[in-house]
Amino acid sequence: MSDNHHAPDDDEGHTGPIKNPRQLLLAVVFAFVIPIFVIVGIVQYVTSGDISANSELYSETAVMGRIQKVGRIELGGGSHALKSGEEVFKAQCTTCHSAGLLGAPKFGDAAAWAPRIKTGYEALLNSAIKGKNAMTPQGGGAFDMVEIGRAVVYMANAAGAKFEEPKAPAAPAAAASAVK
Ligand code: HEC
Structure with a gap:
């Protein structure tokens, strides 16, 4: 049970x-x-x-580099940013000087450049900076004086001159002491 x-x-x-x-x-x-x-x-x-x-991957500078803004503006244009004579020529001068537009002496045309080269680098630089007849100041560009100088040397030397390329101002301190 x-x-x-x-x-x-x-x-x-x-x-x-x-x-x-x-x-x-x-x-x-x-x-x-x-x-x-x-x-x-x-x-x-x-x-x-x-x-x-992995501290290197995640270090502060590495992270800042990855999250920085895309665009950046540099004021003052340091000497490292100066264009070469060839770059200035291709950006600006080629418009007239490659085809000989408006009576411009053609690039590499020794006969057209010879009488101009005789006037000397300073005179050519002066024309390039201030303009001459049909050529507007700087050929219409907005360059540093050193850049214009380099472009003049680039063009003149391609047509038989043996000008020395102007040097970039070494440092702001040197430029300041030169002014005094
Ligand atoms: C709008 C067309 C034009 C552009 C752009 C131009 N040039 Fe010229 N350039 C001329 C003409 C035209 C002459 C001939 C001027 C003359 O002797 O009547 C000339 C002449 C020159 C001469 C000889 C000046 C002299 O005293 O005999 C130099 C140096 C020169 N150009 C440099 C430059 C440089 C450097 C650039 C670029 C930054 C440039 N040019 C851009 C039209 C131009």
Whole structure:
């Protein structure tokens, strides 16, 4: 008789801690979701170790370099930014001097340049800076005097002159002392 009473209790004991579908669902969720969080946590821990080890990649200058603005304006135009004679020629002078427009002496035309070269570098530079007849000042450009000088030397030398290229002002301090 006592056996008959205990039989149902024993059956319940065999089902374990999961007694209904809701508990089963919870068990499944915990069995899959918690390990995922653990794995994510481990990965984050490992990679954060990498970041501090890669100090060069994440140094302040490296990061600033990566997040700096795209455009940048440099005022004053340091001497390092001066164009070469060839660059100025290609940017400005070629318009007239390659084809001989408006009676301009052609690039590389020794016969056209010879009488002008005889007047000397200073005279040619002066014409290039202030303009001459059909040539507007600087040929219409807006260059540094050194750049215009280089362009004059570039053109004149290509037509037989042996002018020396003007040097860029060495340093602001030197320029200031020259003014005194
Ligand atoms: C708009 C056309 C034009 C452009 C651009 C131009 N030139 Fe000229 N250039 C002339 C003409 C025209 C002459 C001839 C002027 C004359 O002797 O009547 C000339 C002459 C010259 C001479 C000889 C001046 C002399 O005293 O005999 C030099 C040097 C010269 N150009 C340099 C330059 C340089 C450097 C540039 C570029 C920065 C330049 N030119 C751009 C038209 C131009």
